Amino acid sequence: MSDTTAQHPAHTDDPEYAANLRRATLASSVGSALEYFDFALYGLFSALIFGQLFFSNLPPEFAVVASLASFGVGFLARPLGGLFFGTLGDRLGRKWVLVVTIGLMGGATTLIGALPTYDQIGIWAPILLTVLRLAQGFGAGAEQAGATVLMAEYAPVKRRGFFSALPFIGIQLGTLLAGLVFSLMSLLPDEVFFGWAWRIPFLASFLLILVALFIRLRLRETPTFVELEKHDQISQRPIREIFTKGLPGVTVGVGLRMAENGGSYMFQTLALAFVAGNFLASPVDRGIAAWGVTIGALIAIFVLPLTGHLSDRFGRRIVYRTGAVLMLVYAFPAWWLLSLGDPVTVVAVIALGVGIAVNTMLGPQCAMLPELFGNRHRYLGVAMAREISAVLAGGLAGVLGAYLLAVSDGDWLLPAIYMATLALITTASTFLVPETRARDLLRLDDAVRVSRDESRSDAEIEAELQRA
Template sequence: MTDTTPRQVDTEDPVYAANLRRATLASSVGSALEYFDFALYGLSSALVFNTLFFSNLDPAMGVVAAFASFGVGFVARPLGGLFFGTLGDRIGRKWVLLVTIALMGGSTTLIGVLPTYESIGIWAPILLTTLRLLQGFGAGAEQAGATVLMAEYSPVRRRGFFSSLPFIGIQLGTLLAALVFTLLSSLPDDVFLAWAWRVPFLCSFVLILVAMFIRARLRETPTFVELEKHEQVEDHPIRRVFTTGFPGVVVGIGLRMAENGGSYMFQALALSFATGTAAATVDKSLATWGVTIGSLIGMAVIPLTGHLSDRYGRVPVYRAGAVFMLLYAFPAWWMLQSGNPALVITSIAIGIGIAVNTMLGPQCAMLPEMFGNRHRYLGVAMARELSAVIAGGLAGVLGAWLIAITDGNWMVPAIYMTVLATITTAATFLVPETRGRDLLLVEDAVRISTTEGAVR
């Protein structure tokens, strides 16, 4: 492949086209594995871990403890993003993505063989939490790497669309996890809790092998090749990100609050609420259909909104998603507390499929476009993973705790979601339009006005 930037490359070149397809597949499989892992853990926190690994606590606190172990993984994500993001900016994207997927997937597989609290006592939750930490450490740079990889490979005029394609893998991973749990949770409780819940964790091993085979054949991105050719690779990306790149990290965190926090609230907290806390509860096998249908909707919404961001700009499309979630928060949680299975499924499906994914579509290209070439991987990783701690990591444990101390008051999580959506809506006014930005630029877009060079 010729050492060129995506805006200069001949998109009809068969070599370029083959590498673009390979990059899309490599990123998609990694995204599918990451969100299969995290959806599994989130669903298990709501339906399994509280019973098997925190059985020494009363049921309400068992749910809080299970979600706390879920949140611990988010604490490790920024550390993983810092470590692997630095390597990604210094040695390239490809090799880092091989290591992260092995660490992330391997930890998930091992969860499937853990003994429970009944077998080994306190060591069961300790080992579960340790594997969750390792899972989060690997995932801390996985999605950032996939995002950067696709943005740097994509043709500039269609960067929003092509960058969004791997994120269909997010929906596929979530869909697979939800489908598996929907089927397994329909089994008798003694069978489900005895061994059936372990099956999807063990199946992660197959995805690891596929992803590593594909990534081993992937070429380095054109923009990083340009840095190496001109000897411009950053020696100290951490220092650069936390000085000149810091405004972009802060804005990126704001942009992710509603998307990431809302995603985990609808995938995990809403299930726990609807199946065990609401005034009128529904069967867990019915509630998980909301996640399944939402993921199917998202597989269409993500590339559609990525395409719309190529036509109308990243900011307007992103803002539309944030405002939709802002207006949807109270109706969504009212439906969840109703106890009506159709309303519960509809609430979760629309929340995941439309509210969350309308923001995720343009985000795939927007975050990499916000950062300069010499520290892009680390910048995206820090924006994604710090926000994952603040938004996604707290969504489960804080939401579960608030629901517990208010006796299942549905308005509390609705207010929480409204706050997240308000922050993201405000953040869309702090970032310039990045559509079509030259990814060889070393300056961050947040430090450049829209009319003075953010678009070249």
């Protein structure tokens, strides 16, 4: 059977399709909000709080390193979760995997709020924290990949970039909520904050889990997966396919994510630890510094759909490359300005880094990653690209960056070089991937395996858009 056989998904003028598109957007957005509320909250607490709660037996600067290491450990579990759940997503469908992952991830986050501290049970406190962080990472390993695939497969072809970016506003809402909660809680007296109040946002995430589960249980399977079932094309060995046919797509996908994912966590965790810890002569108040993340998430709510729309108009690669180059240019002045320790400057630098530099890449990425892979192993391919890069970029960003700062006595130049290196890798990767805009998601072959003579011209892409 041909790679392009079967029918394209319905269009938005079909009332049933339009209703399912709205459900898919809501289901993806709520899950993204929960995941990034959990991760942003954990990132903020690991950078500024958990060192004192769970690693109080260490010197302050190395307590931060250990705390950020516990944050990074979650990334080690993400590829395993992506491999496990991604395989199920390609064999059983997108919907039920998303139901299971949201429960696992949210349950682990809730239990973190019930953990005793180091002063209460000693070494068992950081051990239990690490175990729950691993469980959180295992569930998150397929959560965002599933939301990405779900939305791309539901979205209309001509506006796939825009619609695929909409659920990722949930990421910004989750980050915004986490930053807002942390900033407000920082106003509490230290004895209250460190005594019991820090537990509240983790325990309260249980309410978000219930809402997400209710929405996802009402969701229908994606049109492209239904076509696989109809034509008996479901892969029984998606792992074998991804490591034989899909490896080029995974490799390029990892490269594309290095600056976006690594830069995001450097601004959201490492930068906060740098300005609010013992690295500066006059540290910035942790509550004020966290406002940078909050404002950055607010900016990203507008940047994401805009850059998704621009990728529909001008192509995924050019918009993505613009974001990568922007981060490359921004890295050195940003970290130098952070080293000055001026509170207003700190908030502005973090907000612009998170809101514009990172999300100019994330906008086109939402559609681009699913477009890189064929229909039989798309879920697994996106999961592997996202989660391997999450280990290499996001997972290392905090702990390696904190270590570099600790051994260099807070030299801002080292994290700047680190961020610029990530941006160079992503910039180079944008030259290795073909233009994927308007690619038929019913195709079974991967985009990166298309030879040069098969690459589509701009005229051919426009012709495909007219037919869609």
